[in-house]
Amino acid sequence: MPSQADITRLLVNWSGGEREALDRLLPLVYSQLRQMAHARLREERIDHTLNTTALVHEAYIKLVNINEVQWQDRAHFLAMASRLMRRILVDYWRKKKAHKRGGDHQRMSLDEDLIIPTGDPDTVLDLDDALSRLEKLNPRQAEAVEHRYFGGLSAEESAQVLGVSRATVERDLRAARAWLAREWGKQQSG
Numbered sequence: 721m722p723s724q725a726d727i728t729r730l731l732v733n734w735s736g737g738e739r740e741a742l743d744r745l746l747p748l749v750y751s752q753l754r755q756m757a758h759a760r761l762r763e764e765r766i767d768h769t770l771n772t773t774a775l776v777h778e779a780y781i782k783l784v785n786i787n788e789v790q791w792q793d794r795a796h797f798l799a800m801a802s803r804l805m806r807r808i809l810v811d812y813w814r815k816k817k818a819h820k821r822g823g824d825h826q827r828m829s830l831d832e833d834l835i836i837p838t839g840d841p842d843t844v845l846d847l848d849d850a851l852s853r854l855e856k857l858n859p860r861q862a863e864a865v866e867h868r869y870f871g872g873l874s875a876e877e878s879a880q881v882l883g884v885s886r887a888t889v890e891r892d893l894r895a896a897r898a899w900l901a902r903e904w905g906k907q908q909s910g
Contacts, residue, residue, distance in 0.1 A: 722748045724794050731791035742784065749794070753779065753801055759872045760805055770812060779804045795877040799863075802871020810848045817845065850903045854896060861896040864889050 733741035757775040855862035867873040
C-alpha cells in the first residue's frame with residue numbers, strides 16, 4: 721500500500737510538470753475517490769443517472785485539467801476532488817431542475833457523522849447557495865463543511881489542508897452547522 725509520502729511526491733512531481741507522475745498517481749488514489757463518490761451518491765435518488773464511476777471520472781478529468789496548482793499532499797488533492805464532486809452534482813441538479821420544475825424541499829440534518837442527503841435537487845441547490853453565502857462570510861468554515869460532508873475528509877485531514885488545528889476545524893464545523901441551520905430555517909419560513 722502506498723504511503724502518504726509516495727502520494728505527496730507524485731503530486732509534487734505532477735505539479736512540476738512530470739506527466740508520468742499523474743499516470744502513477746491515479747491507481748493510488750482511485751479507491752479513495754470512489755469512496756468519496758459513493759458516499760455522495762449513496763443518498764441520491766434512485767433516478768439519478770450519475771453512478772460512482774462516472775462521478776469519479778468527471779472529477780478526475782477536471783482535476784487533470786487544473787493548471788498551476790501546487791499540490792501540497794494527499795489531503796489537499798482529496799479536498800480539491802471533493803469540491804469538484806460538489807460542483808459536478810450541483811451542475812447536474814441545476815440541469816435536471818431546468819427540465820423539471822417543482823418538488824418538495826427536503827430538510828437536511830448536519831449531524832456530526834451524517835453525510836448530507838442530496839436526493840432532492842432543490843435541497844442540493846439550497847445547500848450550494850447557502851454554502852456560497854457562508855463562503856463570503858467565513859471561507860474557512862465553508863471549506864471545512866465542504867471537506868467533511870462532500871469529501872468525507874476527517875477533521876484531521878481538513879485541518880491539514882486548511883493549515884489549522886483539528887480543534888479549529890471542529891469549532892468551524894459547529895459554527896457552520898449552526899449558521900446553515902439558521903439559513904435553512906429562514907428559507908423554510910420565508
